Amino acid sequence: MAEVDETPLSVRKAQDFAQWYLEVIDRAGLIDKRYPIKGMKVWTGYGWKVIRLMDDLIRAHLDADSHQEVNFPLLIPQTEFAKEADHIKGFGSEVYWVTRAGDNDLDVPLLLRPTSETAMYPMFSLWVRSHADLPLRTYQLVNTFRYETKATRTFIREREIHFFEAHTCHADFEDAEAQVRSDLQIMETFAEQLALPYRVSRRPEWDKFAGADYSLAVDAYLPSGRTLQVGSIHQYRENFSRPYNIAYETADGARAFVHQTTYGMSERLLGAIVGLHGDDRGLVLPPLVAPIQVVMVPIFRKHNREEIVGKARALIDGPLASARLRGQPLRIHLDDRDIRPGPKFFEWELKGVPLRVEVGPRDLDNRTVLAVRRSDGAKQPLQLSHLAEEVVAQLMTVHTQLLEAAAAVRAKDEHHLAVLPSKGADFVGIATAHWCGAQPCALRVEELVEGSVLGARVEQTGSSTTPTDVHPPSGATCVSCGGAATKVVSVARTY
Amino acid sequence: MAEVDETPLSVRKAQDFAQWYLEVIDRAGLIDKRYPIKGMKVWTGYGWKVIRLMDDLIRAHLDADSHQEVNFPLLIPQTEFAKEADHIKGFGSEVYWVTRAGDNDLDVPLLLRPTSETAMYPMFSLWVRSHADLPLRTYQLVNTFRYETKATRTFIREREIHFFEAHTCHADFEDAEAQVRSDLQIMETFAEQLALPYRVSRRPEWDKFAGADYSLAVDAYLPSGRTLQVGSIHQYRENFSRPYNIAYETADGARAFVHQTTYGMSERLLGAIVGLHGDDRGLVLPPLVAPIQVVMVPIFRKHNREEIVGKARALIDGPLASARLRGQPLRIHLDDRDIRPGPKFFEWELKGVPLRVEVGPRDLDNRTVLAVRRSDGAKQPLQLSHLAEEVVAQLMTVHTQLLEAAAAVRAKDEHHLAVLPSKGADFVGIATAHWCGAQPCALRVEELVEGSVLGARVEQTGSSTTPTDVHPPSGATCVSCGGAATKVVSVARTY
Numbered sequence: 001m002a003e004v005d006e007t008p009l010s011v012r013k014a015q016d017f018a019q020w021y022l023e024v025i026d027r028a029g030l031i032d033k034r035y036p037i038k039g040m041k042v043w044t045g046y047g048w049k050v051i052r053l054m055d056d057l058i059r060a061h062l063d064a065d066s067h068q069e070v071n072f073p074l075l076i077p078q079t080e081f082a083k084e085a086d087h088i089k090g091f092g093s094e095v096y097w098v099t100r101a102g103d104n105d106l107d108v109p110l111l112l113r114p115t116s117e118t119a120m121y122p123m124f125s126l127w128v129r130s131h132a133d134l135p136l137r138t139y140q141l142v143n144t145f146r147y148e149t150k151a152t153r154t155f156i157r158e159r160e161i162h163f164f165e166a167h168t169c170h171a172d173f174e175d176a177e178a179q180v181r182s183d184l185q186i187m188e189t190f191a192e193q194l195a196l197p198y199r200v201s202r203r204p205e206w207d208k209f210a211g212a213d214y215s216l217a218v219d220a221y222l223p224s225g226r227t228l229q230v231g232s233i234h235q236y237r238e239n240f241s242r243p244y245n246i247a248y249e250t251a252d253g254a255r256a257f258v259h260q261t262t263y264g265m266s267e268r269l270l271g272a273i274v275g276l277h278g279d280d281r282g283l284v285l286p287p288l289v290a291p292i293q294v295v296m297v298p299i300f301r302k303h304n305r306e307e308i309v310g311k312a313r314a315l316i317d318g319p320l321a322s323a324r325l326r327g328q329p330l331r332i333h334l335d336d337r338d339i340r341p342g343p344k345f346f347e348w349e350l351k352g353v354p355l356r357v358e359v360g361p362r363d364l365d366n367r368t369v370l371a372v373r374r375s376d377g378a379k380q381p382l383q384l385s386h387l388a389e390e391v392v393a394q395l396m397t398v399h400t401q402l403l404e405a406a407a408a409v410r411a412k413d414e415h416h417l418a419v420l421p422s423k424g425a426d427f428v429g430i431a432t433a434h435w436c437g438a439q440p441c442a443l444r445v446e447e448l449v450e451g452s453v454l455g456a457r458v459e460q461t462g463s464s465t466t467p468t469d470v471h472p473p474s475g476a477t478c479v480s481c482g483g484a485a486t487k488v489v490s491v492a493r494t495y
Numbered sequence: 496m497a498e499v500d501e502t503p504l505s506v507r508k509a510q511d512f513a514q515w516y517l518e519v520i521d522r523a524g525l526i527d528k529r530y531p532i533k534g535m536k537v538w539t540g541y542g543w544k545v546i547r548l549m550d551d552l553i554r555a556h557l558d559a560d561s562h563q564e565v566n567f568p569l570l571i572p573q574t575e576f577a578k579e580a581d582h583i584k585g586f587g588s589e590v591y592w593v594t595r596a597g598d599n600d601l602d603v604p605l606l607l608r609p610t611s612e613t614a615m616y617p618m619f620s621l622w623v624r625s626h627a628d629l630p631l632r633t634y635q636l637v638n639t640f641r642y643e644t645k646a647t648r649t650f651i652r653e654r655e656i657h658f659f660e661a662h663t664c665h666a667d668f669e670d671a672e673a674q675v676r677s678d679l680q681i682m683e684t685f686a687e688q689l690a691l692p693y694r695v696s697r698r699p700e701w702d703k704f705a706g707a708d709y710s711l712a713v714d715a716y717l718p719s720g721r722t723l724q725v726g727s728i729h730q731y732r733e734n735f736s737r738p739y740n741i742a743y744e745t746a747d748g749a750r751a752f753v754h755q756t757t758y759g760m761s762e763r764l765l766g767a768i769v770g771l772h773g774d775d776r777g778l779v780l781p782p783l784v785a786p787i788q789v790v791m792v793p794i795f796r797k798h799n800r801e802e803i804v805g806k807a808r809a810l811i812d813g814p815l816a817s818a819r820l821r822g823q824p825l826r827i828h829l830d831d832r833d834i835r836p837g838p839k840f841f842e843w844e845l846k847g848v849p850l851r852v853e854v855g856p857r858d859l860d861n862r863t864v865l866a867v868r869r870s871d872g873a874k875q876p877l878q879l880s881h882l883a884e885e886v887v888a889q890l891m892t893v894h895t896q897l898l899e900a901a902a903a904v905r906a907k908d909e910h911h912l913a914v915l916p917s918k919g920a921d922f923v924g925i926a927t928a929h930w931c932g933a934q935p936c937a938l939r940v941e942e943l944v945e946g947s948v949l950g951a952r953v954e955q956t957g958s959s960t961t962p963t964d965v966h967p968p969s970g971a972t973c974v975s976c977g978g979a980a981t982k983v984v985s986v987a988r989t990y
Contacts, residue, residue, distance in 0.1 A: 034621055035614075036572055037605065042618055045563030045633070052564070068540030069547070073655050074569075074607075074638060075591075077531055096570075097595040098607070101642035102588045110532065112593070119530075123537055126529055138540070143569060143638075147596035160568050 004343035012280050017224040021275055025154050028283040028351045030270070039152035039159030046351065049291035050270060051162055055141050057193055057288065058164050058265070061186045067137040067166060072119045074142070075110040081118045083243045090210020091115070094147045112145035115264070117211065120167055121244035128169055128258060130249045135175060139166035139263075155271030156228060156495050162267040169246060169258040176235060176259035180216070183233045183263040184467055187218055195286040195402035196220055196272055197410055198230065199430070201455035201490050202469060204442060209262075213237040216467075218265075219454055219490070220272040221410040225428040227454065227492040228275070230268045236260040276406045277375075283352030284374050286402055287325060287395040292333040294320075294391060295348045299341055299360035309336045312359040315369070315387060323388035325395055349374060354398040355391065357382070375401040417479055417491055420448050427451060430492040434485035436478035442489070444480045451493035499838035507775050512719040516770055520649050523778040523846045525765075534647035534654030541846065544786035545765060546657055550636050552688055552783065553659050553760070556681045562632040562661060567614045569637070570605040576613045578738045585705020586610070589642045607640035610759070612706065615662055616739035623664055623753060625744045630670060634661035634758075650766030651723060651990050657762040664741060664753040671730060671754035675711070678728045678758040679962055682713055690781040690897035691715055691767055692905055693725065694925070696950035696985050697964055699937060704757075708732040711962075713760075714949055714985070715767040716905040720923040722949065722987040723770070725763045731755040771901045772870075778847030779869050781897055782820060782890040787828040789815075789886060790843045792836055794855035804831045807854040810864070810882060818883035820890055844869060849893045850886065852877070870896040912974055912986055915943050922946060925987040929971040929980035936975035937984070946988035 009027065013020045025031060030047030043051065059069065075098060082088050091114045098110040113119055120138070128136060144163040152158055166183070170176040184200065191198055198220050208215035209232065218231035241247065241257040250256050277284040287293050296316060300308040316332050323330050333353075335344050341358070348356060358370040368381040371391070375398045382390040413429030421427055427449045435441060435453070442453040456469040469487060476485040504522065508515045520526060525542030538546065554564065570593060577583050591607040594600060608614055615633070623631060639658040647653055661678070665671040679695065686693055693715050703710035704727065713726035736742065736752040745751050772779040782788050791811060795803040811827050818825050828848075830839050836853070843851060853865040863876040866886070870893045877885040908924030916922055922944045930936060930948070937948040951964040964982060971980040 032618060032621070034618065035568055036575060036617060037568060037570055040568035040570060042568065043566035045565055048564055048566045051566075069543055070540055071538035071543045071546075071657075073530055073532060073535035073537065074640075075532055075535060075655070080531060093597045095597065096593045096605075098591050099594045100592040100604075102590065102644065104642075109595075110591075122531060123527060123529065126527070145569075147599075149597065160570070162566075 004339070004347045006343055006346050009280060009282065013223065013278065017222070017275070020278075020280075021224075022154060024278045024283055025274060030274075030283070031154065033154060037159070039148055039157070041154065041158070041160075043162075046291055047270075050285065050289050051267065053289040053291070054194070054269060055164070057190060058139075058141070061190055062137075062139050062166060065137070065182055065186065066135075067139050067168075069140060070138045071140050071142070072113075072116050072123075074113055076113055076116075076119045078109045078111060080122055081111055083118065084211050084240055085243075086239075087117060087211040091146075094149070096145050096147055113142070114144055114146050115163075116140065116142070116144075116165055116167070117240055117262070121240055121246060124167075124169055124246045124258075125244050128246050128248050131171055131251055134169060134171045134248060134258065135179070136169040136258075137166070137179075138168070139164065144266075153271075153495070155267045155274070158267070164263075164265045166261075166263040168261045169241070170260070171248070171250075171256070171258070173237060173259050176237070176261050179261045180233055180235055181467065183261070184216070186263075187231060187233070191218075192403070193286070193288045194269060194273060195277065195399055195406060196230070196269070197403065197407045199227075199454075199490060200458040200467065202458050203455040204439070204453055204489075206439060207452075207455070209234045211236060211239050213239060216458060217455065219430075219492070219494075220276065221413065221430050221492070222272065222275040222495075223409050224275065225413060225493065226451075226495055227430060227490075228268060228272055228495045230272050231263070231265040234262045234264075236262065276409070277402050278352070282350035284402065285352040285354060287354045287399050290352065290354050291331060292348075292351075292353045293325065293330050293395060294332045294355045294357055295344075295353045296332060296334045296357045296359060297341055297344050297348075298334070298336060299358055304361060305338070308359060308361060308364075309334070311364060312336070315359065315384070319384070319387045320391065323392055325392050330391070330395075345372075355394050357391065373398050373401070375405070417445075417449075420445065420479055423448055427493060430490060432457065433479040433489050433491050434472045434476040435487045435489045436481055436483040437486045438478075438481065438483075441478055441480035445491060449491055449493070451491060454490040454492060454494070456487045457490050499834070499842045501838055501841050504775060504777065508718065508773065512717070512770070515773075515775075516719075516766075517649060519773045519778055520769060525769075525778070526649065528649060532654070534643055534652070536649065536653070536655075538657075541786055542765075545780065545784050546762065548784040548786070549689070549764060550659070552685060553634075553636070556685055557632075557634050557661060560632070560677055560681060562634045562663075564635060565633045566635050566637070567608075567611050567618070569608055571608055571611075571614045573604045573606060575617055576606055578613065579706050579735055580738075581734075582612060582706040586641075589644070591640050591642055608637070609639055609641050610658075611635065611637070611639075611660055611662070612735055612757070616735055616741060619662075619664055619741045619753075620739050623741050623743050626666055626746055629664060629666045629743060629753065630674070631664040631753075632661070632674075633663070634659065639761075648766075648990070650762045650769070653762070659758075659760045661756075661758040663756045664736070665755070666743070666745075666751070666753065668732060668754050671732070671756050674756045675728055675730055676962065678756070679711070681758075682726060682728070686713075687898070688781070688783045689764060689768060690772065690894055690901060691725070691764070692898065692902045694722075694949070694985060695953040695962065697953050698950040699934070699948055699984075701934060702947075702950070704729045706731060706734050708734060711953060712950065714925075714987070714989075715771065716908065716925050716987070717767065717770040717990075718904050719770065720908060720988065721946075721990055722925060722985075723763060723767055723990045725767050726758070726760040729757045729759075731757065771904070772897050773847070777845035779897065780847035780849060782849045782894050785847065785849050786826060787843075787846075787848045788820065788825050788890060789827045789850045789852055790839075790848045791827060791829045791852045791854060792839050792843075793829070793831060794836055794853055794858075799856060800833065803854060803856060803859075804829070806859060807831070810854065810879070814879070814882045815886065818887055820887050825886070825890075840867075850889050852886065868893050868896070870900070912940075912944075915940065915974055918943055922988060925985060927952065928974040928984050928986050929967045930982045930984045931973035931976055931978040932981045933973075933976065933978075936973055939975045940986060944986055944988070946986060949985040949987060949989070951982045952985050 417431040417433040707729040912926040912928040
């Protein structure tokens with residue numbers, strides 16, 4: 001039996017976030033980055049299970065929103081890729097090219113999808129014929145490829161990326177806008193499941209997705225003091241449907257181009273989870289995506305090992321078998337290895353298991369077990385008579401604590417940028433600023449802050465209304481030029 | 496609302512199997528083959544759901560056999576690929592090469608995995624240190640790529656392939672053999688779930704997997720008169736562990752190379768399902784992998800549409816909600832479109848839905864609904880008082896009928912090849928033949944039959960014994976040279 005390596009993490013999170021981040025990922029065993037291609041990694045069983053749980057949550061949301069899960073080829077002919085001018089400008093310098101197969105040079109080089117617009121839209125052109133075919137709502141969960149020339153960083157900047165992408169076609173702009181609203185609603189629910197607070201910004205014109213009419217970006221704030229874009233929702237209007245000829249016959253016989261939207265997210269979500277919730281003892285996984293939600297550790301000595309392990313197993317097969325966390329059975333692991341409890345505690349804390357349940361003879365005599373929450377380390381005896389409810393309640397407490405702690409980290413670093421910092425001054429956090437809307441002013445902010453104008457802050461104001469840009473108070477002036485402000489923008493250093 | 500195209504299939508299955516096969520796939524809407532790269536296709540929502548259901552069945556089997564689902568990069572450096580000489584000889588001429596990224600030529604070309612030995616084994620070399628790390632059991636479900644130069648055929652010969660691959664490492668040959676036995680057991684259960692009869696053959700030396708010590712192939716027999724290899728299980732011994740240096744410290748401190756096995760299956764399984772079970776009205780899906788297991792068609796007129804649709808929905812939400820087919824809730828679709836029942840029947844038969852349930856006013860008055868099995872078209876009134884049990888029983892009848900019909904097709908065409916046919920004679924079916932073991936004799940059989948020697952027939956003789964080659968009766972002589980026979984081989988034309 002492999003021994004547990006009880007060496008603590010070499011740095012503290014508050015001390016060196018960047019190094020802590022990589023070390024936690026490595027020590028928790030989510031991936032193995034020793035694969036011999038930079039920016040491409042191996043998902044271990046543990047890490048891949050987190051991804052699959054996240055994928056299943058996404059699927060449930062999209063299926064409920066009448067999307068079909070499809071699967072398109074990885075390879076895209078250069079000729080199709082080149083049809084939308086802005087798109088190829090945006091992605092052309094970072095795609096991988098297949099130029100040979102077997103012993104042949106290919107007549108038309110094929111690229112590995114960086115995203116699937118140019119794979120899907122020639123087919124959408126065949127699929128959409130009449131207004132009865134609309135709306136068309138599809139999504140896929142696939143691997144995508146970007147030849148990053150900057151330094152790679154696990155989950156955050158990779159060359160092979162686990163990717164979710166929804167693509168929809170609509171009869172008109174208004175119906176496409178309704179899809180954008182649905183996507184924002186899905187984002188809200190999904191982010192809550194991941195215990196992930198975020199901000200939505202309308203990206204500035206020069207920073208929107210290649211080919212989009214507008215881009216809403218979903219940014220999480222990490223304790224490093226930087227934001228991480230974890231998702232995006234794009235309105236394409238007719239920007240792709242015209243070059244790809246996705247048109248339909250309207251009810252009165254006319255011909256019209258569809259309006260399109262996309263919604264994308266990636267394994268960056270996991271990067272945010274690691275960075276937000278982890279601590280100096282390791283990973284902390286939100287219960288809904290934890291491969292193991294509860295680790296049960298029997299506390300035994302030689303003479304009573306069999307008895308205590310048996311009683312622990314009986315709890316799992318008995319009362320806990322019917323426990324449900326938001327409708328799903330619990331994922332419980334019984335660690336019955338014949339080693340001391342200390343190393344077990346160490347290992348499962350490192351791997352971020354949300355709840356540990358210790359089953360010892362004295363507790364059992366008192367008709368209790370001892371629960372230890374990963375989020376705050378609090379210990380709590382649970383009554384065997386209400387074990388299922390109490391375990392579920394503890395998991396929900398962990399979930400809530402994670403969400404609140406992450407929001408508190410962000411709140412601490414949120415501020416208003418009333419005057420421009422001097423060049424080279426320290427800038428931490430996520431700021432709001434008033435802006436006149438002119439690009440030179442935004443670029444000056446970016447230069448002095450050494451960060452990015454994330455864009456106009458967008459707020460959701462309920463279930464069915466269109467999210468709107470937050471307006472500056474009357475009389476507000478641009479932080480850069482002093483002219484009349486038209487937007488409230490978010491400003492931050494970014495990944 | 497899109498109209499139903501009620502054109503019947505243009506050919507009958509018995510008349511032109513090859514064309515029927517492609518037409519059924521197209522009309523049932525499993526895929527769209529109009530993607531602009533040959534041998535790469537688009538999975539529609541319907542087809543991808545079948546694949547996902549098959550994947551879930553595979554996952555359950557492998558997880559129960561202590562495998563971890565992992566996910567390795569798609570791209571493999573040429574330098575790693577070249578380490579096992581036979582392997583590169585076997586695959587070198589059919590791989591896709593990435594030679595450029597962005598504007599750069601790559602120093603080391605990268606290939607798209609045709610299979611993942613050469614991606615995984617450099618990592619296994621890092622993962623396996625001591626006997627405590629063994630056995631190592633992993634699998635993944637991924638897309639693989641082969642540059643086929645022969646004509647492509649949907650699901651059967653593709654250039655992008657949905658693929659399952661399990662890779663294991665063991666302390667010694669015997670433990671690896673135990674894994675081969677487990678894999679054969681899994682194959683047996685899984686094939687039963689797909690209603691898929693098959694034969695296992697030990698491939699001849701010259702036809703085994705590139706790098707394997709031996710290869711067991713799983714062949715299905717299609718009504719075209721040819722076999723289709725749908726899976727394979729390979730014993731590698733130390734053939735890969737030596738070049739990739741996958742070694743461990745034994746309990747007594749010595750160093751030893753691991754013994755490895757793999758188990759692979761692909762979307763060919765779906766090709767076999769289509770070819771075996773389909774009929775002149777379209778696809779027939781085995782219930783356990785049907786995206787829609789039961790389509791409920793309310794039979795209404797204008798005046799009672801709302802009432803009948805409401806009653807049908809009440810059956811789905813009421814008694815059928817608790818129905819379970821082998822432990823899983825049913826996948827039921829209510830077709831409440833305002834069109835005549837005829838086109839609905841046509842469409843769902845084309846798409847292979849195993850059971851149709853008609854809900855009409857007269858049936859309801861009799862406290863029944865009418866079930867129609869896709870497998871044999873039999874109509875049967877089901878009692879509302881026992882609806883869940885009776886629907887499940889009908890689905891199991893469909894399942895059994897499919898399995899038996901497929902086995903009967905094969906049995907009809909099974910024969911013993913006592914004498915070699917003359918060159919150019921017609922050969923149909925799957926034959927046994929006695930063989931001396933010499934390659935020239937096998938090649939002569941292959942030439943005259945215009946088919947393949949699939950290899951020594953292997954029979955499973957129970958749950959825990961090693962599957963063994965079937966031995967010829969004493970005194971049997973080689974069908975080719977007349978010398979003493981040592982093996983009973985299967986002979987067939989193949990895909």
